[in-house]
Amino acid sequence: MSSIYLRRRITNWLAMGFSALATLIGLTFLAWILWETLRQGISALNFKLFTGITANGDEGGLANAMVGSLIINFLGIAIATPIGVLAGTWLAEYANRTKLGETIRFLNDILLSAPSIVMGLFVYTIIVLPSTVLTHGSTSFSGFAGGVALALIALPVIVRTTDEMLRLVPSTLREAALSLGVPQWKLTMQILIRAARSGIITGVLLALARISGETAPLLFTAFGNNYMTLNPIDKMSSLPQIIYQYANDPGDTAHAMAWAGAFVVTMFVLLLSLGSRLVFSRNKVSHD
Amino acid sequence: MSAQPGTLAPPRVVEQRTHRDARQEQLFRWLLKGCALLVLASLLGAAGATLWGGREAFAKFGWHFLVSTAWDPGNDVYGALVPVYGTIVTSLIALLIAVPVSFGIALYLSEVAPTWLRTPVSSAIELLAGIPSIIYGMWGLFVFAPFFSEHIKPWLTSNLGNKPDDGKLSWVVQHVPFVGKLFGSDYPFGASILVAGIVLAIMIIPFISSVMREVFQTVPTRLKESAYALGSSTWEVSWDIVLPYTRSAVIGGIFLGLGRALGETMAVAFIIGNSMTFSASLLDPGTSIASTIANQFSEASGLQKSSLMALAFLLFVVTFIVLLIARLMLRQLKRKEGN
Numbered sequence: 109m110s111s112i113y114l115r116r117r118i119t120n121w122l123a124m125g126f127s128a129l130a131t132l133i134g135l136t137f138l139a140w141i142l143w144e145t146l147r148q149g150i151s152a153l154n155f156k157l158f159t160g161i162t163a164n165g166d167e168g169g170l171a172n173a174m175v176g177s178l179i180i181n182f183l184g185i186a187i188a189t190p191i192g193v194l195a196g197t198w199l200a201e202y203a204n205r206t207k208l209g210e211t212i213r214f215l216n217d218i219l220l221s222a223p224s225i226v227m228g229l230f231v232y233t234i235i236v237l238p239s240t241v242l243t244h245g246s247t248s249f250s251g252f253a254g255g256v257a258l259a260l261i262a263l264p265v266i267v268r269t270t271d272e273m274l275r276l277v278p279s280t281l282r283e284a285a286l287s288l289g290v291p292q293w294k295l296t297m298q299i300l301i302r303a304a305r306s307g308i309i310t311g312v313l314l315a316l317a318r319i320s321g322e323t324a325p326l327l328f329t330a331f332g333n334n335y336m337t338l339n340p341i342d343k344m345s346s347l348p349q350i351i352y353q354y355a356n357d358p359g360d361t362a363h364a365m366a367w368a369g370a371f372v373v374t375m376f377v378l379l380l381s382l383g384s385r386l387v388f389s390r391n392k393v394s395h396d
Numbered sequence: 397m398s399a400q401p402g403t404l405a406p407p408r409v410v411e412q413r414t415h416r417d418a419r420q421e422q423l424f425r426w427l428l429k430g431c432a433l434l435v436l437a438s439l440l441g442a443a444g445a446t447l448w449g450g451r452e453a454f455a456k457f458g459w460h461f462l463v464s465t466a467w468d469p470g471n472d473v474y475g476a477l478v479p480v481y482g483t484i485v486t487s488l489i490a491l492l493i494a495v496p497v498s499f500g501i502a503l504y505l506s507e508v509a510p511t512w513l514r515t516p517v518s519s520a521i522e523l524l525a526g527i528p529s530i531i532y533g534m535w536g537l538f539v540f541a542p543f544f545s546e547h548i549k550p551w552l553t554s555n556l557g558n559k560p561d562d563g564k565l566s567w568v569v570q571h572v573p574f575v576g577k578l579f580g581s582d583y584p585f586g587a588s589i590l591v592a593g594i595v596l597a598i599m600i601i602p603f604i605s606s607v608m609r610e611v612f613q614t615v616p617t618r619l620k621e622s623a624y625a626l627g628s629s630t631w632e633v634s635w636d637i638v639l640p641y642t643r644s645a646v647i648g649g650i651f652l653g654l655g656r657a658l659g660e661t662m663a664v665a666f667i668i669g670n671s672m673t674f675s676a677s678l679l680d681p682g683t684s685i686a687s688t689i690a691n692q693f694s695e696a697s698g699l700q701k702s703s704l705m706a707l708a709f710l711l712f713v714v715t716f717i718v719l720l721i722a723r724l725m726l727r728q729l730k731r732k733e734g735n
Contacts, residue, residue: 321528
């Protein structure tokens with residue numbers, strides 16, 4: 109009789125031990141990855157990184173890549189935000205229970221985890237290839253194309269948060285406005301979006317955090333450029349792309365610079381996602 | 397109800413305003429719908445563009461493309477089997493590690509841990525999901541792969557592999573089929589299919605565990621309390637009550653992780669070794685669909701470029717199906733919640 113109890117108790121202990129161990133494994137890897145990034149990144153940081161350009165190799169810095177990253181990310185967010193907010197509004201306010209609305213919401217969730225490299229190839233096909241006509245035959249990679257590729261990755265994040273946040277707005281607000289005779293578009297733009305504003309901003313910040321570390325879609329769209337450029341229709345380098353290039357370089361200085369770039373990107377992304385969560389912590393956002 | 401003159405607009409003005417409102421309303425609706433349709437268009441466009449780009453390869457090689465291990469730019473012959481094998485095997489290794497660990501984490505956070513510890517630990521685990529994949533790649537290439545080849549790989553090759561350094565086959569290799577092949581390797585570096593699988597596992601753990609934890613919390617408390625009242629242990633409640641109740645969503649979460657693992661590019665490109673030669677061994681370098689594209693696309697032309705596009709189409713279709721299953725499974729639980 110008591111052997112059954114003992115067996116059950118031991119099973120329970122083992123299971124509890126296993127669950128604690130699993131959590132410990134997860135936390136260990138988190139600490140290990142962050143620690144290495146901090147250690148190697150900080151020791152490689154220096155002033156030259158922010159002033160020199162990659163054309164000078166070991167003597168240069170990453171300034172052109174940082175500027176490129178800022179421009180491409182800005183383009184991506186600038187394209188994705190209006191489209192994403194409007195599309196999310198349509199899903200929440202106009203098509204909440206229609207078949208088309210449900211389908212688009214469902215496909216948007218799939219797009220959230222779609223492979224980003226395929227999005228890069230898509231933009232390569234619809235923007236880079238056609239625009240070779242403008243450059244008389246040479247493949248015309250551009251920062252703009254990179255921005256569009258990142259916009260495609262940010263779009264589903266923004267659509268989803270806008271949709272979720274608008275559906276959290278109490279319907280009494282809608283009823284009150286409609287009963288005063290306010291047209292629905294005014295209600296949407298001036299009342300509902302304002303009520304859900306902090307949640308929508310959280311979504312945009314999370315989307316920005318998501319795209320700042322993306323590399324794969326930029327390889328065949330923005331391509332890379334060893335010189336500083338501010339022109340969005342020129343080839344443009346970005347931090348993740350330079351990290352990839354330098355990490356595959358055999359030189360130690362290149363590796364150190366790759367770590368420094370990795371440190372900058374990680375800090376940016378983590379502060380962004382932590383910050384957006386702290387500031388807007390009363391809004392629950394799911395982003396699986 | 398006598399209206400004061402001047403407080404109401406004349407009927408003509410009211411009518412004009414109603415017309416204007418209706419027109420603007422119509423425009424606004426079209427604008428919103430257009431934006432929403434763009435989401436649909438990007439999905440269809442990505443599938444269409446890669447299918448169109450891969451048409452030459454599909455036309456030239458046909459079904460043979462899927463089963464051929466050739467990848468020979470010199471003779472212009474291409475087959476998808478090596479990258480497809482690498483993609484599937486790395487993702488399976490990732491699942492094999494990530495599913496039990498994620499289940500453990502979700503169990504710990506929802507049943508075992510003291511309440512004050514739950515929020516900080518779960519935020520920390522979610523932080524793993526926020527780290528960009530290129531950082532995983534850097535860490536894998538410079539930290540984990542050397543660590544693996546120094547401390548773990550020698551043990552694996554000498555105890556489980558068919559090519560041990562001292563030439564003596566271990567008992568396991570002599571008696572269990574296939575194991576020797578899987579762990580036999582004389583490749584001197586760490587970069588390999590197994591390392592890529594392990595790093596992918598770390599990347600998808602936060603996704604799977606957060607879905608699991610979320611759905612574990614939807615189990616009605618009275619179900620759990622009834623089981624506890626009958627004398628069940630925490631483990632028995634989790635295994636016999638919580639898990640069966642949330643089964644479909646848990647499978648959905650696992651497929652979500654699988655979808656991520658299949659499409660992951662940069663982390664894998666850093667650490668899989670990028671070898672286009674077929675090897676069954678997990679300790680040899682290989683390649684995945686996404687890392688093949690990342691490595692070769694900018695220098696490819698003609699049929700090679702088309703073959704890479706065809707690979708991208710395969711990847712997109714497979715991840716789409718996996719994610720479709722994931723979302724359908726996750727939706728079932730939501731429906732149950734609604735009742």
